[in-house]
Amino acid sequence: MMSALWHPFADMSVSAGEKVVLQRGEGCRIWDEAGNEYLDATAGLWFCNVGYGRRDLIEQAAAQMGRLPAYSTFDVYANRPALELADRIATLAPTAGPSGVFFTSGGSDGVDTAAKIARRYWQVAGEPQRTVVISRDGAYHGMNAYGTSLAGISGNHDGWGPLVADVVNVPAQDPAALERALAEHAGRVAAFIGEPVIGAGGVRPPAPGYWERVQELCRRDDVLLIADEVVSGFGRFGVWFACEHYGIAPDMIVGAKGVTSGYQPLGFVACGDRVRSLLWEQGGVFRHGYTYSGHPVACAVGLANLELIEIESLRPRVEALTPVLSRVLTELEREPGVAGVRSAGLLGAVDLAGAEADPGLPGRVVAAARARGLLIRALAGGSLQISPSFVISEVELERIGETIAAALEAVGVAEVGR
Template identity: 50%
Template sequence: MTRFWHGYADMSLVPGNEIVVNRGEGVWIYDTTGRRYLDATAALWYCNVGHGRAEIAAAVAGQMADLAAYSTFGFTATPPTLELAERLAEMSPIEDAVVFLTTGGSDAIETAAKLIRRYWNAVDRPEKRIIVTRELSYHGMNAWGTELGGLASNSEGYGGPLVPHVVHVPTHDTGAVADLFEREASHIAAFVGEPVIGSGGVVPPVEGYWPEIERLCRAHDVLLVADEVITGFGRTGRDFGAQRYGFTPDLIAFAKGVTSGYAPLGGVLIAPRIREPFWAGKAMFRHGYTYSGHAASCAAALANLDILEREGLTARAAELEPILAAVVAGLANLPVVDATRAAGLLAAAVLSEEALQEDPGLLDAVVRSAWDKGIITIGLRGAYGVLQISPPFVITPSEIDHMVDGLAEAVAEVSAERGFG
């Protein structure tokens, strides 16, 4: 029996089957029985600098010894909060950005959505209410994020819609966006998307997608929001996915890689245009979280950004991209793998739709078999059944081979056992 209700879990299956991990080093994690696993997903896409970084632990401990946290509502702040805001503004592809800090990615999306609505009200355009989002997208689990997400299974069963004025467009179809903007622009507040769709199955954009979306947003005065919760802080080989795919958003939501998960933190980078009515005294954004700008979390972020920079880990992610892509491409030779995808240190093996229809338990069985072989992957179920591959940036080429060999063995073994190819 466990008293812990796991997120995203079928709790009829978990009791008695928990894997309890208590130590990590680089790309490796260890469970309480001493078993070692290669963390092929960097936990939930966040551990960019790898596990076991004593330097981040020391920074957090030092900050906690001085002052663990203090409210940042109103006039108060802490030194690491202000330092982090400066640092993020400097890194940001948005010129002259300011930062609103949150406790994670869902809060960042909620903050962005509320700020968008508040902004259009503040500039006397309250009719601009619709937020446009993509099929297959994932934007966290608060009410707005649940509604914005483009994975039906996550938003069904709540008697929704949870929030109104959300419109979904097909994942890659800029023509559908152009038509919608043409018809409805005066009511459209913003377009929100992940530079590379993550939880929906690791789906990179089609060629030219983001510059065209940016052009349409500018032409119709629609705000552009990049959800960089996964792609931020080096995952695509650039600091932000927007830089990699050639566009400049008005708002960037981030979380995960900003601390590599060493402490919970997220936020939104905000362009001057959107800040203006609020910073010029025309309106107030009555919004914030108890732990917005939490001192110890900001100290973790600063130490994490130091490591990323000093060790050149974002450039390393770019260098490893072709190596990872080539090795992962080999998985497509296996009987139940239809295709593979890769962008930066994000990759996926896509299981055959036919095989999954015939045997819906196939994806879980492959994931479980990979764990048994010491490789932690996650099965993503967007429109596809996909094996997630998003290791820490410190992975070496030989660890990439080891990781993908383990996944290949798991796929081969399970597909043979279940009578495929």
């Protein structure tokens, strides 16, 4: 009988009948129900920073479930893991001034929360006309209504009819375009949101000096700066947050994924002093929140995960692996069928030549890699995502390159469009 499972981001006319049922994982390796072993080159959907099978995280989750599986943090209620994780994130997040941390269930509702906080901030600050939120071309900010509206990947943004109004999308690498948008909507802009490195839009690092200039423009025009660090947070650039790497201190940082390495769903918005103090002191009741905001099991796992990143020195490990990934991708660039490569931290992309003319090509390469024991993923625009767990070895990174090369050869990718 056909399963009722409706897959996200899938054509169900294909996915209903064709499934890879994954069963267990250890480190960077995953096994399916048929016993096939895979090297996971993407850490799931860019989340499993510490790798699979971590006893500490599993035990912390079980222990917290035994004590108190869940209770809301609405009104005056709290739980010890939520209190401790909020303080830990506030210490690590490089926001402008000390943070207040608002928990969500994942990245999409983190983005919607940040956008609503920005809108609320200006209501309370006495400038209710500031309702415009500006985002970047190629951006992915989750799939809730605000995030879909802010999306800079047209395939994700289009096809729903009008969603949230007052969003403006600007070219991704050009601060002058932002400056023009600020002038066009002068006095009406609430916030600018961007991923430090565009992720799902093709792993696109910023142009040199981009973020410093964006921060300058936001400060000049009193616009709130929101960094979406759902992918880049918690060590993928060696530092805790990519904002440190690019030298910026935003008003809000959205996080998810790597905060628990995906062992539990959890997201948050860390709000710097300007936002926190106004809304805490003068905002009245903030009528927003989720049943699972500050979920004790998710927060207990988050604490254990951050501890593991620290005690196993996984951030220095990322720093050591960064040039290895860069070298592997540079070697791959010589392969017929590769139009270009990019990497930043432990994040990389391989552009496939011919993907524009043949939109089915990335999917065939992904399937050929899977048949050779490698899990990779196709991104918007026809590139392949590489974002392994931090416990990956140099040999395994080499294997990613070799297997992609073999997959390209197997699908017969021609050297076109270089």
